[in-house]
Amino acid sequence: MSLDSLIEIRDAIRSGKTSSREWVDRALSRIQELEPKLHALVSYDGDRAMERAELVDEQIAGGQAVGELAGVPILIKDNLCTSWGRTTCSSKILENFEAPYDACVVQKLEAAGAIIVGKTNLDEFAMGSSTENSAWGPTRNPWDLERAPGGSSGGSAAAVAAGIVAGSLGSDTGGSIRQPASFCGVTGLKPTYGRVSRYGLVAYGSSLDQIGPFARNIYDLALLLKVIAGHDPRDSTCVNEPVPDYVAGLDRPLGKMRIGYAEEYFGEGLDGEVRRIVEKALDEYRAAGATVMPIHLPHMKYAIAAYYVIVTAEASSNLARYDGVHYGYRTADPRDYIDMYCTSRQEGFGAEVRRRIMLGTYVLSSGYYDAYYLKAAKVRTLIKNDFEKAFEQVDAIACPTSPTPPIRIGERINDPLAMYLLDVYTVSANLAGIPGLSMPCGFTATGLPVGLQLMGPHFGEEQLLQIAHAYQSRTDWHTRWPAIADGRSGS
Amino acid sequence: MSSKISEAEVRHVGHLSRLNPTDEEVQLFSEQLSEILAYVEQLNEVDTTDVQPTAHALSIRNVFREDVPTPGLTPDRALANAPRREGHFFAVPKVLDQDSGA
Numbered sequence: 001m002s003l004d005s006l007i008e009i010r011d012a013i014r015s016g017k018t019s020s021r022e023w024v025d026r027a028l029s030r031i032q033e034l035e036p037k038l039h040a041l042v043s044y045d046g047d048r049a050m051e052r053a054e055l056v057d058e059q060i061a062g063g064q065a066v067g068e069l070a071g072v073p074i075l076i077k078d079n080l081c082t083s084w085g086r087t088t089c090s091s092k093i094l095e096n097f098e099a100p101y102d103a104c105v106v107q108k109l110e111a112a113g114a115i116i117v118g119k120t121n122l123d124e125f126a127m128g129s130s131t132e133n134s135a136w137g138p139t140r141n142p143w144d145l146e147r148a149p150g151g152s153s154g155g156s157a158a159a160v161a162a163g164i165v166a167g168s169l170g171s172d173t174g175g176s177i178r179q180p181a182s183f184c185g186v187t188g189l190k191p192t193y194g195r196v197s198r199y200g201l202v203a204y205g206s207s208l209d210q211i212g213p214f215a216r217n218i219y220d221l222a223l224l225l226k227v228i229a230g231h232d233p234r235d236s237t238c239v240n241e242p243v244p245d246y247v248a249g250l251d252r253p254l255g256k257m258r259i260g261y262a263e264e265y266f267g268e269g270l271d272g273e274v275r276r277i278v279e280k281a282l283d284e285y286r287a288a289g290a291t292v293m294p295i296h297l298p299h300m301k302y303a304i305a306a307y308y309v310i311v312t313a314e315a316s317s318n319l320a321r322y323d324g325v326h327y328g329y330r331t332a333d334p335r336d337y338i339d340m341y342c343t344s345r346q347e348g349f350g351a352e353v354r355r356r357i358m359l360g361t362y363v364l365s366s367g368y369y370d371a372y373y374l375k376a377a378k379v380r381t382l383i384k385n386d387f388e389k390a391f392e393q394v395d396a397i398a399c400p401t402s403p404t405p406p407i408r409i410g411e412r413i414n415d416p417l418a419m420y421l422l423d424v425y426t427v428s429a430n431l432a433g434i435p436g437l438s439m440p441c442g443f444t445a446t447g448l449p450v451g452l453q454l455m456g457p458h459f460g461e462e463q464l465l466q467i468a469h470a471y472q473s474r475t476d477w478h479t480r481w482p483a484i485a486d487g488r489s490g491s
Numbered sequence: 492m493s494s495k496i497s498e499a500e501v502r503h504v505g506h507l508s509r510l511n512p513t514d515e516e517v518q519l520f521s522e523q524l525s526e527i528l529a530y531v532e533q534l535n536e537v538d539t540t541d542v543q544p545t546a547h548a549l550s551i552r553n554v555f556r557e558d559v560p561t562p563g564l565t566p567d568r569a570l571a572n573a574p575r576r577e578g579h580f581f582a583v584p585k586v587l588d589q590d591s592g593a
Contacts, residue, residue, distance in 0.1 A: 100568045193548045207547055236554035237547070305531045316508060323509065326581055327572035337584045338509075346511035354510055359524055361508045362496065375534050377544030382537065384545055416523050417530055433548025458549070 004479060006072055006166035006220040007247075013071035014060060020053035020071025020115060026488075027073040027117050030164040033487060038162055040139050040155040042078040043085050044118025049073065052115050069227055070113030075159045075168040078119035079126055080211070081200040082106055089202050090134035091124045093322050093329045093348030103200020104235065105169060105211050105228045112227045120155030120168060124350045125319065126176055126204045128152050129422040132413050133352045140409070141183060142482040143448055147406040150180030153214070157184040160214045163481065163488030167224050168214045173205045174307055175401075175426025177212045178438040182401035182451025185440045187221050187468075187478055188214045192458050193433035194239035196225075197232030203318040205311040206237070208430040217478055218439070218469040222246035225461065241459055249462045250469045257467055259285050259454075260295035260394030265425055271404045277442035277450045278400045281471065285398070288470055295394060297386045300428055302379050307427035308420055309363050309376035316360030322348065355416060384432040391457040396467045399425050401438040401451035429455050435464055440477040449477075495528040496521055 012018045028046045035041060056071040076082075079089045081099035088094045102110075109116060123133035131139045131154025139154040141147040142162040149158040153170025157180035160168050170177040172190035181188030189212045196211045203209060213224030226247060231240040261282060266275060286292050324330035324344030331347055334340035349357070363372035390397060403424055412419040429436035434455055441452035452471070456464035472478050481488070496504075498521045505512045512520060566579045575582035 097572055100564055100571065194551070233556060237549075237551070239549060239551060299537065302534055302537055305534050308527065309531055309534070320509070324574060325583055326569075328574075330574035334584050337586050340584055341509040342506075342511040345509055349510075351516075354508075354512070354516075355520060355523060357508045357510065358501070358504050358520060359527060362500070362504045362524070362528075365504065365507060372531065372534075374544055375537075375539065376531075377546060378539035378542040379534055379537050380545040381542050382539070384548065417526050420527075431545075431548070 004216055006215055007223060009166055010069060010072050013056070014066065016060060020056045021050060023071065024049045024053040024073050024115055024117065027165055030162070030488065031118070034162055034164060034484065037145055037484070038140050038142065038158055039137055040120055040158040040162065040164065041075070042088055042090060042119045042121050042136055042155070045085050046117070048084060049115050049117045056113055056115070067111060067113035068223065069109065072114050072167070073117045073165050074109060074114045075118055075120050075156060075165050076106065076116055077122050077153050077156050077170045079122060079171060079202040080106060080119070080169065081202070082116070082119070085119065087119070087202070089125050090122045090136055091349065091353070092135045093345070095329065097328055099200070101200060104197035104232045106200060108228050108230070114227070117165065120153070120159055122155060123152035124353050125202065125315070126152040126171055126173055127315070127352050127356055129175065129179060129419055130407065130409070130412070131155065132409060133350055135350055138409055141406050142484045143185060144406065146408055147448070148183065148409050150183030150402070150406065152176040154180050156214050157181055157186055157188065160184070160186045160216060161482060161485070163485035166216060167220055169211055169224070169228070170214055171201055171209055171211050172430065173208045174311060174430050175423045177214065178401050178426050178436055178451070178453055179422065181214060181438040182453070183406040183449065185449030185480060185482070186214055186216060187218060187437065187439040188212065189221055189225060189437040190429060190435060191225060191229065191461060192435045194237055195229050195241070195435070195459065195461065197230070197235040197238045199232055199234040205314040206318060207314060208311055218465055218472050219247060219250060221437070222250055222465050244462050246462060246465055250466060252466070254466050254470060257285065257288070257290035257396070257470065258394040259290050259292045259467070260390055260397045261292065261399060262295050262297040262300065262397065264297050264300040265399035269403050269421070269424065270400060273444045274400050274403065274405060274450050277444075278452055281441040281452045282398060284471060284474060288474055293394065295390045295397065297390060297428070299379060299382045299386050303383055303428040303431060304420060304424055306376040306379040306383065307423070307431060308359070309372050310380065310431070312356045312360030313364045313373050314360070316357045316364065319353070319357055352416070380431045383428055387428070387432045387434055387455070395456070396464060397455045399453050401425060401453040405444045405448040405450060425453060434458055435461050437464065437468055439468055439472065440480070441471070441475070442477055495525040
């Protein structure tokens, strides 16, 4: 029995072949064994997980109906509020924060019977592309511990890649699920904006944020999406669209696939090895009978500029609430209330967060609003329109997820702009609100994972997952394990 | 390269953001933010005449609910993370005082 398939684990628990307790126990053992090296987690609650596992096992033994994820251990990013334990966003300013409510996705996972074992590490407040901006220290890439797992959902990606759990949740504002999926050799999806409720997700860029799953294959990903998607009246940006059975959809015949690739994604700045590996993936689609054709996304080169204006502007507003007044860190001896705000925030936030807050404040400030924020918002419309036109001709757009293989820890930490450029292929999906996923499509000569990104039209997850599944049914990149995962099935 | 954002502007923005950067940081951020803003300048190459800004990727509007009160957080839950609490209040330094500047 392996950790290759969350659905297999779920079925085995449900049929009584194994127990939820056994799988939670395995997750806890893996955590003990790997965490000193990996640091994928911020916190976990083994007792709570075991209690809930016992409950599921009893329900199953008693013949009661149980949920779609009953008994399966899961990890979630530490910017998702849980009414137990802490929700820190990997920030000193929320080091001791105990959320008063559960996020909607937490409620949905637990209603489906999933066992949330703990919270994973992230770049502070989801701001980063390497998980190096965590106040608790970086997470390491399971394929090479000197390298970054990507970010900001590095912990959630690494935990699945290393065989701690078979599924996890992250969040994606500019690529924070897709890029770590690529760096860690796992599969990750950013759903359409509004597909999943953001209630209980600590806000970073409210018009860009989405919660999404990590798993080892498209079937498992589809199941996680099915559980977390859906309308929630507590998130007014969440859309009231029915949730299809994404898993059942995978077995339906697909017909002729039209895959587009934009020259704008294969230009300067793309690593040669990554290019060759992704081009081979496109060949695989051709061999599968898909039409693979060039398309144009003429405004793509402006995506990073537009993104970093908009997201920092939104972040400066969203993070204004961390003021030392109602919750979170407050400085010890403020002179007055202004000093309380300024010093609490200065001491509580890390450098990258402060940098983005300042940039966002600047682009929104009087005299600069039109030149920066409004301009970026207009360019955003053009980027969105580019995708709409492209989807008249193709069903999905394929490109590399990241311009480079996984970077070394420390490589870009002193060059913010170089770090931002890691997101060059991912930010446009957030700007347009369209769904995007990353799945493994090969390895570099030194054994580092490379991800293929697929993007689809709004609420087109069903077809997007089918197209991704077509690739995984002809290849086995997604089944590979790093050496660190060798102990995963032992017990 | 001329600084797009001067140290004085960084201090001003720092105050608007309610942050307290050190002198070293002001200098570092002035350099780093200038580099980022220089990169962002390319947005000016784009012709956005008659283009509407996008604030929200989807076309949903006016999400309403019935004006019916539902239970919220109890005072204890709301105050549970308070750095300083007095009864049902968050305790903070004095706000109204003729000597404190704003």
